[in-house]
Amino acid sequence: MASVSIKQVGKTFDNKQDNTSYTVFEEIDLEVKSGEFVSLLGPSGCGKSTLLNIVAGLDQASKGSVFVGEKAVKGPGADRGVVFQEAALMPWLSVLENVVFGLKKQYSKEKAKERAIKYLKLVHLSKFIDSYPHELSGGMKQRVAIARALAMDPDVLLMDEPFGALDEQTRSMLHKEVQYIWEQTRKTILFVTHNIRESILLSDRIVLMGTRPGGIINVFDVNLPRPRKTSSKEFALLEEQINEQLAGEIEKVMKEEMGDDYNSQKATLLYSSHRNMGDHI
Amino acid sequence: MFQTRMFPSPLLSFVELYRGFFETGILTAALTTSLGRISLGFALAVIIGSLLGIILATSKLADETLGSLVVALQSVPSIVWLPLALVMFQGGPLAILFVIVLGGTWPMTMNMRMGIKNVQPLLIRAARTMGYKGVELIWKVLIPASIPSALTGVRLAWAFGWRALMAAELLGRGGLGRTLLDARDFFNMELVIAIMIIIAVIGLIVEYLIFNPIERKVLQRWGYSK
Numbered sequence: 001m002a003s004v005s006i007k008q009v010g011k012t013f014d015n016k017q018d019n020t021s022y023t024v025f026e027e028i029d030l031e032v033k034s035g036e037f038v039s040l041l042g043p044s045g046c047g048k049s050t051l052l053n054i055v056a057g058l059d060q061a062s063k064g065s066v067f068v069g070e071k072a073v074k075g076p077g078a079d080r081g082v083v084f085q086e087a088a089l090m091p092w093l094s095v096l097e098n099v100v101f102g103l104k105k106q107y108s109k110e111k112a113k114e115r116a117i118k119y120l121k122l123v124h125l126s127k128f129i130d131s132y133p134h135e136l137s138g139g140m141k142q143r144v145a146i147a148r149a150l151a152m153d154p155d156v157l158l159m160d161e162p163f164g165a166l167d168e169q170t171r172s173m174l175h176k177e178v179q180y181i182w183e184q185t186r187k188t189i190l191f192v193t194h195n196i197r198e199s200i201l202l203s204d205r206i207v208l209m210g211t212r213p214g215g216i217i218n219v220f221d222v223n224l225p226r227p228r229k230t231s232s233k234e235f236a237l238l239e240e241q242i243n244e245q246l247a248g249e250i251e252k253v254m255k256e257e258m259g260d261d262y263n264s265q266k267a268t269l270l271y272s273s274h275r276n277m278g279d280h281i
Numbered sequence: 282m283f284q285t286r287m288f289p290s291p292l293l294s295f296v297e298l299y300r301g302f303f304e305t306g307i308l309t310a311a312l313t314t315s316l317g318r319i320s321l322g323f324a325l326a327v328i329i330g331s332l333l334g335i336i337l338a339t340s341k342l343a344d345e346t347l348g349s350l351v352v353a354l355q356s357v358p359s360i361v362w363l364p365l366a367l368v369m370f371q372g373g374p375l376a377i378l379f380v381i382v383l384g385g386t387w388p389m390t391m392n393m394r395m396g397i398k399n400v401q402p403l404l405i406r407a408a409r410t411m412g413y414k415g416v417e418l419i420w421k422v423l424i425p426a427s428i429p430s431a432l433t434g435v436r437l438a439w440a441f442g443w444r445a446l447m448a449a450e451l452l453g454r455g456g457l458g459r460t461l462l463d464a465r466d467f468f469n470m471e472l473v474i475a476i477m478i479i480i481a482v483i484g485l486i487v488e489y490l491i492f493n494p495i496e497r498k499v500l501q502r503w504g505y506s507k
Binding site: 056057058076077078080081082084086088090091092101102105132133134148149152 | 401403404406407408409410411412413421422425426428501502503504
């Protein structure tokens with residue numbers, strides 16, 4: 001296992017057509033300890049996925065650097081497994097072949113197959129190893145993607161809203177599986193989400209990110225015993241606390257997208273029909 | 282007034298078919314020649330077209346220079362090349378092969394290029410996190426992912442190649458096209474119809490016995506149909 005150090009990382013997108021640039025975040029410092037489960041939580045557009053992609057090596061940071069263990073990140077590598085919002089399985093390969101696909105570089109054929117079967121068992125998919133992705137449900141596909149990432153035996157598991165596109169039941173089932181997997185393997189996990197409950201349920205630490213300017217606005221330690229219950233008092237209090245801080249950020253985003261007259265409080269007062277004074281004339 | 286000879290009898294056409302295959306053997310010979318030409322030409326068109334398509338899709342430089350040239354060449358019906366080809370290859374069978382290859386290569390190139398360009402970026406990103414890059418990424422991800430689109434290219438390459446072959450044979454030597462023209466010269470309209478039937482039947486066979494099953498399999502496997 002390995003720690004992740006994000007050191008003064010900034011990201012700016014340059015628009016070459018009109019010579020403008022857009023800064024997602026100026027400078028982010030974050031230490032994720034070995035074996036720790038950390039969530040990046042924030043409204044859309046705050047750059048949480050961008051940060052994850054930089055750690056994955058899929059995007060380049062404009063400044064600063066990321067270290068995994070002692071090694072600086074210079075591109076994608078087998079030490080970091082990534083699970084995306086969509087499963088990103090190769091449609092022409094069977095479930096087993098999809099998991100083997102990620103192992104071909106490090107292991108011999110038999111060894112790779114053996115490993116793939118082992119990890120498919122871990123996510124309870126041994127019955128479906130010969131199925132093709134189009135025959136699986138969304139939740140099953142995502143479990144294959146998790147098995148594929150885990151089978152590579154990465155030091156760090158990066159998850160980019162992995163359950164964002166799933167229905168509620170499937171999601172809560174996968175929460176349990178991820179917890180189980182984390183307890184079994186003790187991987188360092190960096191988990192991007194916009195779901196507050198999800199982050200409290202799963203993580204040791206929640207990093208709340210804001211927008212305009214992007215960056216870390218708060219870090220919450222989640223000191224609740226596992227397995228966590230969403231109905232417990234402490235859970236609800238923490239959720240409330242995070243929610244309040246997040247609401248301000250979301251309002252900022254909405255204002256930017258909808259114009260300055262947007263206000264989450266007054267909207268009903270202004271536009272409700274009985275206060276309309278001229279439409280029917 | 283029309284002469285009755287202008288309207289060939291359907292029955293006699295089938296008699297001609299029988300005679301051409303089992304008595305005189307001219308149809309057997311013509312069919313063998315044509316099928317030999319189309320097989321070779323079609324295979325070459327698919328190979329060259331795929332390679333060109335992959336190059337155009339993966340190299341920006343190639344796409345910006347050769348890309349519009351391919352579009353231009355695609356809009357020139359390949360039979361137009363025949364007079365030039367006949368001179369270049371001294372009227373030999375290579376001229377006809379050349380025309381078939383030219384007919385099939387461009388649609389194959391364009392479809393392969395489009396297939397690769399349209400591969401989901403997420404698949405490429407996922408493959409990169411698993412350590413795939415460069416040629417291996419092209420070979421293991423981009424090409425398999427673009428097979429449905431390439432298959433459309435293969436179909437078109439066949440269709441264009443087959444048409445180009447028939448047209449080229451009318452002007453060149455040997456094969457079904459030439460035999461058809463000869464039959465007209467001898468005013469044997471039944472034989473003309475017989476050859477047209479062969480051409481149509483080959484189209485049917487290729488469509489229903491070769492392309493359709495392959496396409497069904499591929500689309501199912503790639504998850505495009507249920």
